[in-house]
Amino acid sequence: MSVSVMLFTSDLRVHDQPALAAAVREADEVVPLFVRDPGIHRAGFDAPNRRAFLADCLASLDDGLRGRGGRLVVRSGDVVAAVGRIVTETGARSVHLAAGVSGYAAGREKALEAALAPLGCVLRVHDGVVTALPPGGVTPANRDHFAVFTPYFRRWAAAGIRPVVTAPRRIAVPDVPGEPLPARAEVTGVSPGLATGGEEEGRRRVKSWLARTGSGVDAYEERHDDLAGDATSRLSPHLHFGSLSAAELVRRAGDRGGAGAEAFVRQLAWRDFHHQVLAARPDAARADYRTRGDRWRDDEKEITAWREGRTGCPVVDAGMRQLRHEGWMHNRARLLTASYLAKTLYADWRTGAAHFLSLLVDGDLANNQLNWQWVAGTGTDTRPNRILNPLAQARRFDPDGSYVRRWVPELASVPGPAVHDPAPEDRARLGYPAPLVDLGEARDRFSRARGLDT
Numbered sequence: 358m359s360v361s362v363m364l365f366t367s368d369l370r371v372h373d374q375p376a377l378a379a380a381v382r383e384a385d386e387v388v389p390l391f392v393r394d395p396g397i398h399r400a401g402f403d404a405p406n407r408r409a410f411l412a413d414c415l416a417s418l419d420d421g422l423r424g425r426g427g428r429l430v431v432r433s434g435d436v437v438a439a440v441g442r443i444v445t446e447t448g449a450r451s452v453h454l455a456a457g458v459s460g461y462a463a464g465r466e467k468a469l470e471a472a473l474a475p476l477g478c479v480l481r482v483h484d485g486v487v488t489a490l491p492p493g494g495v496t497p498a499n500r501d502h503f504a505v506f507t508p509y510f511r512r513w514a515a516a517g518i519r520p521v522v523t524a525p526r527r528i529a530v531p532d533v534p535g536e537p538l539p540a541r542a543e544v545t546g547v548s549p550g551l552a553t554g555g556e557e558e559g560r561r562r563v564k565s566w567l568a569r570t571g572s573g574v575d576a577y578e579e580r581h582d583d584l585a586g587d588a589t590s591r592l593s594p595h596l597h598f599g600s601l602s603a604a605e606l607v608r609r610a611g612d613r614g615g616a617g618a619e620a621f622v623r624q625l626a627w628r629d630f631h632h633q634v635l636a637a638r639p640d641a642a643r644a645d646y647r648t649r650g651d652r653w654r655d656d657e658k659e660i661t662a663w664r665e666g667r668t669g670c671p672v673v674d675a676g677m678r679q680l681r682h683e684g685w686m687h688n689r690a691r692l693l694t695a696s697y698l699a700k701t702l703y704a705d706w707r708t709g710a711a712h713f714l715s716l717l718v719d720g721d722l723a724n725n726q727l728n729w730q731w732v733a734g735t736g737t738d739t740r741p742n743r744i745l746n747p748l749a750q751a752r753r754f755d756p757d758g759s760y761v762r763r764w765v766p767e768l769a770s771v772p773g774p775a776v777h778d779p780a781p782e783d784r785a786r787l788g789y790p791a792p793l794v795d796l797g798e799a800r801d802r803f804s805r806a807r808g809l810d811t
């Protein structure tokens with residue numbers, strides 16, 4: 358009997374799962390393995406919302422494998438040591454793993470390769486599992502990655518996405534012991550409105566997203582920025598954990614066709630874009646991608662008000678409170694809350710990115726850090742010094758103020774767009790703070806700091 362190990366990481370699914378399909382093709386028996394590695398906690402990737410969603414994903418993956426005659430084997434400990442032990446116990450000759458893009462993932466691949474070789478076992482790393490197009494799938498002349506989205510997208514769209522891989526019909530698992538699956542109920546500190554995870558739920562969501570009218574993919578182009586309308590897919594956590602395949606989603610949306618689907622696929626290409634930047638520049642998770650010589654102010658009192666959604670700028674506070682309540686925030690709200698921190702308050706983007714990562718259920722290094730850098734003007738934005746005016750943004754993307762009233766209940770009685778800038782006496786009466794900063798003065802301060810004419 359030949360044995361392979363399928364080491365699951367950010368690819369917790371059985372459908373369109375090239376690494377799992379290859380493991381099943383290669384050996385008579387496969388160990389579908391997930392390792393709860395404390396290294397993830399040390400690397401700062403851990404957060405209660407993601408741990409809870411992960412528990413759902415593992416339960417759903419186990420169900421998917423059981424439906425094919427298999428099961429998920431869970432172990433705890435250092436991932437390299439745990440894989441080595443399974444290989445020794447089963448005599449496995451190969452370990453299959455999806456390629457990752459972070460420095461942590463690269464280190465893990467290297468360490469696994471080195472540990473497995475003396476055991477007579479090879480590591481097979483699969484591209485195109487986590488992203489639709491692998492990092493390096495398209496590159497500009499003389500560079501290892503694209504630093505600007507538009508030319509990347511042109512090449513990405515022309516490159517074509519790999520065909521969808523059929524889920525294995527049967528998976529035979531050798532008799533190896535495992536631990537109980539982690540339970541969502543055991544995780545504390547979870548946001549009350551956190552979504553449900555897992556492949557089954559992800560596939561149900563895709564089906565409804567592609568089919569529904571008015572707030573589904575067909576309406577995406579016109580409605581994706583409508584803060585109160587909530588007309589985006591909310592598929593980001595499923596893509597983060599790989600309970601959905603990005604490649605399959607691109608193909609299915611492409612088959613659906615139309616302007617909405619095209620705009621949606623373009624956003625999925627943004628995801629791939631940031632992943633290819635991080636794969637080439639893993640240091641961009643922490644260091645400025647392009648340094649602008651910033652001397653961030655980092656005023657602790659202001660940062661705390663921002664984290665708590667008490668800046669006195671209603672749309673910013675609404676976004677920050679949605680984040681805390683749901684572990685998710687609308688993209689337009691992410692843009693303007695991040696811009697408020699990094700440009701209006703002129704605080705270090707790393708501080709904001711760390712707060713987002715502590716709560717976001719879809720929080721990942723590629724999308725979070727590089728979007729933060731984009732907003733802060735230290736990343737790939739070709740107009741790094743633009744400042745979003747949160748009031749103008751609020752009036753445009755929440756024209757009747759419903760989004761703000763939903764998330765800032767003290768202001769629920771303020772009618773219409775007046776909620777975006779309540780009068781001082783209304784703020785005092787309703788227990789809502791005065792603005793933390795004057796937006797005009799903050800804009801001038803930022804411009805001066807970046808050496809621009811004000």
Ligand SMILES: Cc1cc2nc3c(=O)[nH]c(=O)nc-3n(C[C@H](O)[C@H](O)[C@H](O)COP(=O)(O)OP(=O)(O)OC[C@H]3O[C@@H](n4cnc5c(N)ncnc54)[C@H](O)[C@@H]3O)c2cc1C
Pocket residue numbers: 581589590591592593594596597621624625626627628629631686687688689691692695713717719720721722724725726728729732
């Ligand atoms: C400061 C900031 C931090 C962010 N942090 C994260 C993060 O940690 N994880 C994350 O997945 N996204 C992040 N984003 C990108 C974006 O806000 C979310 O992907 C999106 O809001 C998720 O909601 P959705 O699934 O309904 O998106 P939809 O609008 O339905 O888009 C579909 C998918 O496209 C991808 N996508 C959309 N916009 C972007 C983008 N700007 N960059 C990369 N991929 C994108 C996502 O995978 C998303 O699920 C961040 C954006 C900003 C401005």
